[in-house]
Amino acid sequence: MSLILALDTSTRRISLALFDGNLYTMSYAGDEKHAAKLAVLVKDLIKIAKRIPSDVDLIGLGIGPGSLTGLRVGMSFAVGMASVNGAKIVPLNSLEIIAHAVSREEIVVVRKARKGYVYFQIFPYWKEPKVLNVEGASKEIEKLGNPIVVGNGKDLFDFGKLPDYLDYPIPEALIDLTVKNSERAVDYTEIKPLYIQKSIAEINFEKRSREGKQ
Numbered sequence: 499m500s501l502i503l504a505l506d507t508s509t510r511r512i513s514l515a516l517f518d519g520n521l522y523t524m525s526y527a528g529d530e531k532h533a534a535k536l537a538v539l540v541k542d543l544i545k546i547a548k549r550i551p552s553d554v555d556l557i558g559l560g561i562g563p564g565s566l567t568g569l570r571v572g573m574s575f576a577v578g579m580a581s582v583n584g585a586k587i588v589p590l591n592s593l594e595i596i597a598h599a600v601s602r603e604e605i606v607v608v609r610k611a612r613k614g615y616v617y618f619q620i621f622p623y624w625k626e627p628k629v630l631n632v633e634g635a636s637k638e639i640e641k642l643g644n645p646i647v648v649g650n651g652k653d654l655f656d657f658g659k660l661p662d663y664l665d666y667p668i669p670e671a672l673i674d675l676t677v678k679n680s681e682r683a684v685d686y687t688e689i690k691p692l693y694i695q696k697s698i699a700e701i702n703f704e705k706r707s708r709e710g711k712q
Contacts, residue, residue, distance in 0.1 A: 511527040526539055
């Protein structure tokens with residue numbers, strides 16, 4: 499029987515789900531880093547399901563936006579498993595995974611990016627996430643009728659908010675989106691992280707370059 503693995507490492511929490519007709523889920527937000535913990539958690543989850551890693555033939559992967567380090571860990575793991583198993587990968591917008599767990603007409607997902615900026619997307623209206631400063635994001639929210647704001651940046655705004663546990667990708671939403679978007683599955687060689695802001699190192703390098711030309 500087909501075995502589907504779904505994972506997201508774009509936040510400080512690792513979210514995992516496994517589906518073979520039965521659903522198995524796991525989340526981790528402890529002190530150990532994603533690089534040290536992810537493979538162990540996946541192995542444990544597959545063992546609980548009484549399957550083996552080579553059974554995985556489809557992988558749902560949160561590709562961001564989010565923590566650059568976390569995304570690299572998740573992507574490296576998924577690509578490595580897919581290359582060995584011959585599994586296909588379904589790339590998923592990590593903000594959409596958060597929104598998918600919320601049953602509201604207008605959902606604003608706001609996650610902290612670099613200082614003064616947020617990853618921002620309005621569901622169901624926006625097809626892609628953006629990086630906005632806090633003022634610009636607030637103006638976008640004000641245009642809406644009755645929005646709900648979710649994500650670890652929600653406290654930066656004075657609008658209706660949801661409980662903190664919904665600020666992170668929920669495993670059930672992760673597997674549901676993987677199944678619904680299975681026709682979008684691609685070869686592991688086509689997977690790229692969704693980076694929509696430059697890293698701090700890139701920003702600092704460009705700043706030094708501009709100062710050096712003055």
